[in-house]
Amino acid sequence: MPIIKSAKKKVRKDKKRYERNKMLKTFIKNLKKKTLAILNSTESVEKKKEALDYYRSQVDKMWAKGIFKRNKSSRLISRIDKLANKILSGK
Secondary structure, three states, rough: OOOOOOHHHHHHHHHHHHHHHHHHHHHHHHHHHHHHHHOOOOOHHHHHHHHHHHHHHHHHHHHHOOOOOOHHHHHHHHHHHHHHHHHOOOO
């Protein structure tokens, strides 16, 4: 355990950040599952594109907040776009 006051504060801050980051990462994982479910369902094409746009914007926000690195956010978006193109084209 830290003894110095600033080190104690850093431990508190790290714990808060860890909890926030964990919550946001879980949110993105669940959002991906929901987006894929919408893509595989019989929803309209507009609704599917709306779900994709929302997923992309949320992943970009995670990158902007520093939760994800640039390559990870790009990879997540690229993979879901690849799946969406496959599904929407009917293959």
